[in-house]
Amino acid sequence: MDLPIVATDSAPAVARPPGRFMPAVRRTLRQAIPTVLGILVLNFALLQMVPGDVVDVMAGESGGATMESMRALREQFGLAGSIGERLVAYLGNLATLDLGVSPRYNAPVAELILDRLPNTLFLVVSGLAVAIVVGVLVGVAMATWAGRLPDRALSLVNLLLYATPGFCIGLMLILLFSVKLGWLPANGHATIGVTLAGGDWLLDRLRYALLPIVTLATFFIAVYGRLTRAAMLEVRQQDFVRTARAKGLAPSRVMFRHVLRNALMPITTMAGLHFAALFGGAAVTETLFGWPGLGRLTLDAVMTRDFNLLLGILLLSSLLVVVVNMLVDLLQLWLDPRIQAR
Amino acid sequence: MVRTSRRTFLHQASLATVLAGVPAWALTEAGSAMASSGASNGTLTVVLNPEPPTLVSFANTGGTCVTASSKVLEGLLEYDHDLTPRPQLATSWSVSPDGLTYEFKLRENVKWHDGKPFTAADAAFSILLSRRYHPRGTATFANLDAAEAVDATTLRLRLAKPAPYLLLALSAGETPILPSHLYEADTAVQNPLNARPIGTGPFRFREWERGSHIIYERNPDYWQPGKPQVETLLFRIVPDIAARLNGFRNGSLDIGESSPIPLSEIPNLDKYPHLATTTKGYADNAVVTALEFNLEREVLAKHEVRRAIAHALDREQIRKIAFYGFAVPTVAPIVKSSFPRFHLDAEDPYPYDIRKANELLDAAGYPRQGGGHRLGLTLHANPFNEGFRRTAHYVRSALARIGIDVTVREQDPGSYVRSVYNEREFDMTVSGVSTMFDPTVGLQRVYWSKSFNPKVPFSNANRYHNPEVDRLLEAAAIEPDVEKRAELFKRFQEIVIREIPTIALVQLQSVTVFNRRVDGFSKTASGLRGNIADVHFAQA
Numbered sequence: 001m002d003l004p005i006v007a008t009d010s011a012p013a014v015a016r017p018p019g020r021f022m023p024a025v026r027r028t029l030r031q032a033i034p035t036v037l038g039i040l041v042l043n044f045a046l047l048q049m050v051p052g053d054v055v056d057v058m059a060g061e062s063g064g065a066t067m068e069s070m071r072a073l074r075e076q077f078g079l080a081g082s083i084g085e086r087l088v089a090y091l092g093n094l095a096t097l098d099l100g101v102s103p104r105y106n107a108p109v110a111e112l113i114l115d116r117l118p119n120t121l122f123l124v125v126s127g128l129a130v131a132i133v134v135g136v137l138v139g140v141a142m143a144t145w146a147g148r149l150p151d152r153a154l155s156l157v158n159l160l161l162y163a164t165p166g167f168c169i170g171l172m173l174i175l176l177f178s179v180k181l182g183w184l185p186a187n188g189h190a191t192i193g194v195t196l197a198g199g200d201w202l203l204d205r206l207r208y209a210l211l212p213i214v215t216l217a218t219f220f221i222a223v224y225g226r227l228t229r230a231a232m233l234e235v236r237q238q239d240f241v242r243t244a245r246a247k248g249l250a251p252s253r254v255m256f257r258h259v260l261r262n263a264l265m266p267i268t269t270m271a272g273l274h275f276a277a278l279f280g281g282a283a284v285t286e287t288l289f290g291w292p293g294l295g296r297l298t299l300d301a302v303m304t305r306d307f308n309l310l311l312g313i314l315l316l317s318s319l320l321v322v323v324v325n326m327l328v329d330l331l332q333l334w335l336d337p338r339i340q341a342r
Numbered sequence: 343m344v345r346t347s348r349r350t351f352l353h354q355a356s357l358a359t360v361l362a363g364v365p366a367w368a369l370t371e372a373g374s375a376m377a378s379s380g381a382s383n384g385t386l387t388v389v390l391n392p393e394p395p396t397l398v399s400f401a402n403t404g405g406t407c408v409t410a411s412s413k414v415l416e417g418l419l420e421y422d423h424d425l426t427p428r429p430q431l432a433t434s435w436s437v438s439p440d441g442l443t444y445e446f447k448l449r450e451n452v453k454w455h456d457g458k459p460f461t462a463a464d465a466a467f468s469i470l471l472s473r474r475y476h477p478r479g480t481a482t483f484a485n486l487d488a489a490e491a492v493d494a495t496t497l498r499l500r501l502a503k504p505a506p507y508l509l510l511a512l513s514a515g516e517t518p519i520l521p522s523h524l525y526e527a528d529t530a531v532q533n534p535l536n537a538r539p540i541g542t543g544p545f546r547f548r549e550w551e552r553g554s555h556i557i558y559e560r561n562p563d564y565w566q567p568g569k570p571q572v573e574t575l576l577f578r579i580v581p582d583i584a585a586r587l588n589g590f591r592n593g594s595l596d597i598g599e600s601s602p603i604p605l606s607e608i609p610n611l612d613k614y615p616h617l618a619t620t621t622k623g624y625a626d627n628a629v630v631t632a633l634e635f636n637l638e639r640e641v642l643a644k645h646e647v648r649r650a651i652a653h654a655l656d657r658e659q660i661r662k663i664a665f666y667g668f669a670v671p672t673v674a675p676i677v678k679s680s681f682p683r684f685h686l687d688a689e690d691p692y693p694y695d696i697r698k699a700n701e702l703l704d705a706a707g708y709p710r711q712g713g714g715h716r717l718g719l720t721l722h723a724n725p726f727n728e729g730f731r732r733t734a735h736y737v738r739s740a741l742a743r744i745g746i747d748v749t750v751r752e753q754d755p756g757s758y759v760r761s762v763y764n765e766r767e768f769d770m771t772v773s774g775v776s777t778m779f780d781p782t783v784g785l786q787r788v789y790w791s792k793s794f795n796p797k798v799p800f801s802n803a804n805r806y807h808n809p810e811v812d813r814l815l816e817a818a819a820i821e822p823d824v825e826k827r828a829e830l831f832k833r834f835q836e837i838v839i840r841e842i843p844t845i846a847l848v849q850l851q852s853v854t855v856f857n858r859r860v861d862g863f864s865k866t867a868s869g870l871r872g873n874i875a876d877v878h879f880a881q882a
Binding site for chain 2: 050051052053054056057058059060061062065066067068069070073104105106107112115116119171174175178179182185186187188189190192287288289290292293296297300303304305
């Protein structure tokens with residue numbers, strides 16, 4: 001028989017104020033457009049300050065060129081004209097959803113990006129998911145046995161994972177699993193030249209993805225582990241936890257249902273930020289494993305001064321960041337009924 | 343209405359993420375032959391880095407572009423290691439005694455990959471296209487008046503002035519023959535076929551997944567019956583140098599050209615009996631590392647200062663330190679290995695002599711001041727090859743011994759081109775100039791005063807202007823007689839070795855790393871950058 005104090009494990013009998021989520025969505029959309037526009041203009045201006053343009057690079061790669069060929073290329077790629085003219089032209093194209101053509105690859109920017117986007121999304125989302133699950137579990141373990149041997153040991157492992165650079169871990173994993181043991185492939189994202197379907201396809205992709213995902217996740221496991229531990233230790237001291245324990249609930253139920261759920265707030269915030277950072281910043285992992293993703297494409301675009309491509313990627317990234325932050329806001333609203341969206 | 347409690351939701355969500363992220367390593371029995379597609383007998387895996395922007399090399403001639411293009415598109419000729427022409431799409435050729443008319447007899451019964459026949463019209467079209475868009479084409483075919491298809495198998499070229507290097511400019515990578523029925527001259531650069539080429543070559547294009555790989559398959563209708571003996575050509579794009587090294591070690595990569603692994607690792611390849619290396623197959627692309635001076639700077643315009651710098655450099659050290667032994671010291675800018683007849687076997691007029699260097703600088707009016715410092719110079723390192731960077735650092739420490747403080751600037755390719763060629767804000771640069779297949783095509787632009795142009799990279803960076811040198815180079819450009827031409831080049835080299843507007847240091851050697859099971863890829867001067875119709879697996 002339930003005690004008069006109402007447990008909070010199911011949706012409260014009192015309905016939440018209606019439309020709690022809508023204001024958040026509306027606010028995000030109101031802020032999104034100026035944010036994205038601002039990012040584009042700022043980056044456009046910054047890119048103009050970088051020395052050299054794509055025609056210079058193409059001529060350099062070819063080991064030489066002639067005045068005529070370079071001038072012809074510049075005209076074709078819309079690189080003649082003042083900065084203002086070019087910016088207006090670019091924004092005008094954007095209004096018709098035309099991201100332009102990359103002069104170096106001779107292909108539409110949208111196509112180049114969409115080719116690589118699923119690969120990067122897969123890598124980043126899986127990496128973060130693994131990091132969150134493992135990190136949270138590690139953090140829970142550290143918090144449960146805080147101060148004792150398991151906590152000390154896990155903290156040490158945590159520190160090692162945090163301090164070792166990603167490419168170092170990646171290289172060590174390749175050496176062990178690929179070169180020495182030969183269990184996993186070291187490069188690429190799929191077996192080339194065979195068409196697989198269904199379960200075979202999934203298995204093949206997972207084999208190639210495993211090492212890059214682990215490499216990407218290790219740093220964040222350390223981050224989420226520490227965060228969870230700190231947050232849980234703080235929440236554990238709250239009154240309602242004492243009440244729950246006094247009620248006679250099992251320790252694991254207290255730990256997971258009451259303490260952890262309240263400690264998830266900082267984690268979701270950080271995960272949102274990390275997703276944004278990882279999106280273009282997985283370049284190191286992608287280069288190490290030859291993973292055809294957006295990080296490498298961005299790096300190439302910067303080195304070869306391919307501004308059309310770069311602006312297209314920046315536009316996409318900023319949009320994704322805005323969307324993800326909105327989702328994180330909504331997630332937090334849902335997790336914690338006490339929060340009111342302004 | 344079913345209400346999902348938070349508990350169930352979180353439960354299910356965590357289950358889903360675990361399923362997505364974990365299971366692969368539990369199924370290790372599925373990961374048998376880890377060397378993936380490389381293990382099969384019919385597939386040759388070539389490593390490419392960086393990824394070529396297009397697969398056709400008439401407008402973009404960056405290294406990997408040529409490698410990718412020459413398997414599908416062929417040239418009129420191919421060349422032996424000593425640059426002797428041999429037939430490819432042309433079976434015989436003749437040059438008129440005055441050097442103004444060339445006639446090529448073309449191979450019969452050659453088909454494009456789409457089944458249409460190859461004719462002289464295609465050859466004429468391609469040569470004119472090259473003249474218009476190719477970075478060197480305007481120079482190589484500058485004297486070309488007309489290219490006409492006399493009949494289906496005869497091509498005639500008419501020149502306004504002789505061009506003795508023309509016969510050497512017709513390899514698959516340099517002047518690819520394109521299908522004129524699929525290309526328009528005005529829109530050739532944006533033709534979508536540039537990403538899925540159609541040619542006459544031993545391999546056909548099958549697929550290109552950008553960022554990952556390119557697949558070519560054997561052309562069953564190739565004009566050399568029985569060739570190629572490889573079913574599939576797989577180009578893997580591997581940007582990380584450690585990953586390439588691992589790829590060779592574990593057998594997933596078969597072959598790579600232009601030093602795909604660090605030169606320092608090559609001696610360690612002894613531990614892997616299945617790997618071998620060769621420096622053959624680069625005769626048509628001899629690169630000389632040189633220290634170039636900006637002669638517009640007052641300090642460097644003085645001959646004594648340049649001589650002093652030359653006395654402070656030891657080519658043997660550069661060979662060992664900067665190139666790990668994979669270089670040949672050279673005093674003359676035209677190298678012996680590719681051009682034995684044009685090479686000048688000269689003694690170094692400014693051998694390594696620190697005392698002499700110091701004396702020269704004192705005499706030139708740059709005495710040592712406080713801290714032994716005489717003057718400061720900037721040195722930009724050409725970023726297109728690691729060896730140039732290492733040479734730049736060697737130069738810095740070498741010149742420190744004679745009191746010159748050198749600041750090394752390392753930049754990315756775009757910035758380097760801007761700094762050195764556009765803005766000309768450099769004192770010295772360590773750069774590499776390729777003589778290509780002929781000194782007129784490759785080397786002239788460095789020494790010829792008329793090629794100076796701030797808008798064009800790899801033209802005359804030093805702003806060297808010597809009327810005698812100009813005369814010699816211009817005469818050699820149109821001299822059809824080989825002996826007389828050799829004489830002109832030798833006199834040219836005498837002058838520039840003495841005046842040193844740029845100091846030729848070493849000829850760098852590129853290394854091809856390959857798995858011993860592969861053979862038949864370095865039969866020509868282009869090596870792996872040719873059409874490798876002869877490639878096969880050495881059956882064990």
